[in-house]
Amino acid sequence: MGVLNNLKPESVFRYFEELCSIPHGSGHMDPIADYCVAFATAHNLEYYRDDLSNIIIVKNASKGYEQAPAIMLQGHLDMVCEKTAESTIDFLKDGLTLAIDGDFLYAEGTTLGGDNGIAIAMALAILDDDTLEHPRLEAIFTVDEETGLYGAEAIDVSMLQGKKLINLDSEEEGILTVSCAGGVTAEGLLPVKRQQSEGIQLKIQLSGLLGGHSGVEIDKMRGNANILMGRFLYTLNKEVNIQLIDIAGGQADNAIPRLTVLNILVAEGDVDKVKALAADYEHTLNNEYKTSDPEMKVTVENLGKISTAVFSKDSQEKTIVLLLALPNGIQAMSADIEGLVETSLNLGVLKVQEEGVALVSAVRSSIETAKKAVCDRISALMESLGGSVEFVGAYPGWEFKKDSPLRETVIRVFEKQYGKKPVIEAIHAGLECGFFAEKVEDIDCISLGPDMSGVHTVEERLSIPSVERTWVLLLEILKESK
Numbered sequence: 001m002g003v004l005n006n007l008k009p010e011s012v013f014r015y016f017e018e019l020c021s022i023p024h025g026s027g028h029m030d031p032i033a034d035y036c037v038a039f040a041t042a043h044n045l046e047y048y049r050d051d052l053s054n055i056i057i058v059k060n061a062s063k064g065y066e067q068a069p070a071i072m073l074q075g076h077l078d079m080v081c082e083k084t085a086e087s088t089i090d091f092l093k094d095g096l097t098l099a100i101d102g103d104f105l106y107a108e109g110t111t112l113g114g115d116n117g118i119a120i121a122m123a124l125a126i127l128d129d130d131t132l133e134h135p136r137l138e139a140i141f142t143v144d145e146e147t148g149l150y151g152a153e154a155i156d157v158s159m160l161q162g163k164k165l166i167n168l169d170s171e172e173e174g175i176l177t178v179s180c181a182g183g184v185t186a187e188g189l190l191p192v193k194r195q196q197s198e199g200i201q202l203k204i205q206l207s208g209l210l211g212g213h214s215g216v217e218i219d220k221m222r223g224n225a226n227i228l229m230g231r232f233l234y235t236l237n238k239e240v241n242i243q244l245i246d247i248a249g250g251q252a253d254n255a256i257p258r259l260t261v262l263n264i265l266v267a268e269g270d271v272d273k274v275k276a277l278a279a280d281y282e283h284t285l286n287n288e289y290k291t292s293d294p295e296m297k298v299t300v301e302n303l304g305k306i307s308t309a310v311f312s313k314d315s316q317e318k319t320i321v322l323l324l325a326l327p328n329g330i331q332a333m334s335a336d337i338e339g340l341v342e343t344s345l346n347l348g349v350l351k352v353q354e355e356g357v358a359l360v361s362a363v364r365s366s367i368e369t370a371k372k373a374v375c376d377r378i379s380a381l382m383e384s385l386g387g388s389v390e391f392v393g394a395y396p397g398w399e400f401k402k403d404s405p406l407r408e409t410v411i412r413v414f415e416k417q418y419g420k421k422p423v424i425e426a427i428h429a430g431l432e433c434g435f436f437a438e439k440v441e442d443i444d445c446i447s448l449g450p451d452m453s454g455v456h457t458v459e460e461r462l463s464i465p466s467v468e469r470t471w472v473l474l475l476e477i478l479k480e481s482k
Contacts, residue, residue, distance in 0.1 A: 003098045004105070007464055009471045011128060016121035020113060021095035025081035026252075028092060029053040029143040029151075032077050036141055039124060053077075054155045055141040059127050061134065068135035068482045070162035073126070074432065075119025075169055076145035076152075080252050080456045083110045085259075087458075104461040114462035115455045116145065119168030122471060126478070134478035138162045142432060145169075146254060148185050148393025152432035157439050164406045165440075166477070167433050170449035171216065173466045174418070176410060177447035179426035181215065182371060182397035182434060183364040185253050186345070186378050190322055190387035191356040192315035197243050198307040199265035202274055206232070206249075208295040211258035211457045214346035214362050215429025218256070218330060219339075222292045223285070225249045225260035226350040230323025232281050232298070233262060237320055239277060240270045243310040244319065246352040253348035253362040255456040260350065265310055275300045318385045319357050323350075326359070327377050332370060341428040343370045345378075356387070364428055366397055396434040398445065400426065406444040413476045417469075448473070 004013040024032040033053035040047035046058040055077070061068060081091040087109035089096075096107040106112055123139040126132060138160045142151030170177045206229045210222050226249040236242050242264045249260025266274060282298040289296060311319065328347050334340040342365060349360035361378070365371035375391055382389045401407075407424075414422045433445040450466035453459070 003100065008468050009125065011125035012118075012121050012467060012471055015124045016117055017098060019117045019120055020098055020107070023092055023094060024077055024079055024113065025091045026078040026144050026147040029077055033143070036077075039127075043128060045127060048159060050155065052151055052154055053143050054151045056157075056160070057127060057139045057141075059137040059139070061136045062132065065133065065135045065482055069164060070136035070138055070160070071134070071478065071481055072138045072140055072160065072162040072165040073123045074140040074142070074165055074167045074436070075116045075123060076142045076432065077120060078144055078146050079113030079115065079117060080111050080146050080255055082251055082255060082456065082458055084458050100464070103464050105464055106461050110458055111456065112460040112462060114452050114460060115171065116169050118450060118462060118467060122168060122474060126475075132475060132478065135481050136161060145432060146252065149395040149430060149432055149435060150393060152435040153395060157436070160440075163440060163443055164481070165433065165436055165443055165445045166406075166474070167431055167445060167447035168449050169431055170447045171452040171455055173449070173451045173463070173470055175423045175425050176407065176414075177425055177427050177431065178404070178407060179366075179400040180398045180431040180433065181364045181366045181428050182368060182395055183362060183430045184371065184375065184391045184394040186361040186363055186375065186389055186391055188359040188361070188378065188382050188387060188389040189356050190318060190382065190385060192319065193312040194309040194315070195312055196307065197265055197310045198305065199243065200268050200271055201245065201303040201306050201308070202264050202266060202271065203301040203303055204232070204262040204264065204274075204278060205259070205299045205301070206296065207259045207299070208297045209256075209258040209293050210459075211256045212454070213429065213456045214254045214256050214344075214348060215364055216427065216455065218344045218346065218428060219341050220292055222256055223289050223296065224328055224347055225257040226347045227323065227326070227328045228285065229260040229262055230320065234320050234324050235277060235281065236264070236274065237316070240266060240273055242266055244316045245308060245310055247357075248351040250347070250349045252456065253346065253360045255348055256346055257348060257350070258457065265308070268305075271302060322357070322359075322381065322385055322387070325381055327374060328361070331374055334366065337426055340366070340426055342366050343374060344428065345374055364430060366426070366428070368397070395430055396438055398431060398434040398437055401444060404444050404446070407446050409480055410446055410448070410477055413480055414473060417473055417476065
């Protein structure tokens with residue numbers, strides 16, 4: 001028996017559990033796309049699959065809805081793959097280990113992929129049920145949303161009839177998203193020179209950070225482990241004669257890094273001094289981040305004497321300057337919408353490769369020129385240090401639509417079900433609605449979804465009761481779209 005067998009709505013959680021059994025990290029979409037094609041074939045539904053493995057499945061209108069405008073249901077197939085240090089999962093081969101804690105669903109030692117597996121599960125459950133009342137449905141399942149919305153950028157929607165799109169990639173029940181920021185991924189490389197040296201290898205680990213989604217949770221002012229380790233590296237370099245071996249932290253540009261590891265060489269007589277500096281820095285961080293990240297730890301492990309390749313002095317100095325000066329976090333708040341982050345960036349991935357130090361940052365802004373200004377700052381810094389940066393995966397923002405019949409329908413149905421008005425919100429995170437707005441003339445979009453927390457982290461939780469309420473809401477929206 002499945003872990004989720006007794007949960008309601010049964011069909012939604014059955015499909016969600018099946019999806020979770022299939023590896024579907026960004027960049028590895030074929031297995032889950034095969035599953036969707038098999039589903040469409042088994043249910044005799046029209047489907048399309050492109051070279052990237054984007055999937056579109058079409059279901060004809062139910063009786064009495066033949067003349068109603070078609071509705072698109074949209075979500076993405078990929079998930080952010082983060083795991084604890086203890087987890088042995090191979091995200092390319094293994095499914096997730098699901099577990100229930102009261103009203104919440106999670107995956108043991110990993111991200112859950114409720115973002116956005118629950119959207120796919122809901123859409124499949126609707127496509128599977130011939131008792132439901134609805135217009136023509138066009139279910140759109142995109143790939144590689146988490147790494148740059150590449151699927152939505154490339155997908156051909158010319159065969160579709162719909163002008164109304166319900167995106168199911170929101171994470172707070174009762175909040176209807178009607179606009180979002182645009183963004184781009186900055187991939188930087190700082191070439192380094194190396195030399196052979198020997199000394200005591202110290203492994204320094206900064207851990208215990210909460211992390212989170214670099215769009216939705218950037219306003220929580222949580223620490224970025226990569227940036228904070230760069231700050232400590234600057235202090236070490238001032239106080240001790242260190243030699244940099246490598247530094248690495250973060251697994252995705254859109255996840256705020258929770259852990260960064262630094263390896264250095266020092267003289268035997270400096271080991272205690274480094275440990276003392278680490279203890280002082282931990283105290284500093286616990287004071288500065290006592291509200292947002294109260295459990296930060298800075299640990300030092302003595303790995304003994306070795307002979308190894310280290311950064312040249314010049315390369316080490318440039319790496320430290322880069323990590324200390326690189327813009328990160330909130331850059332501007334909106335002057336028009338109270339509480340909305342306008343512009344931000346997140347150094348999500350930091351690692352040392354053979355050719356140098358590689359950095360990947362997610363840049364977001366609801367104003368295109370502000371986004372460009374941040375990119376220019378990154379470019380200027382990288383170029384001044386002899387490095388380079390490439391901007392990839394740019395995606396457009398989604399502008400607010402003043403006249404939206406779909407939004408009015410959703411609000412009316414929501415008020416009837418919940419007895420209160422929903423919150424109408426613009427968000428700083430990127431949604432695929434921007435690309436669909438470019439592809440479909442006069443499209444009418446809205447985004448909704450059940451409650452999720454800890455998205456993009458191993459603390460990800462999905463509210464089971466919220467899924468059921470959102471499911472009822474979605475079915476009623478379709479029923480009212482006649």
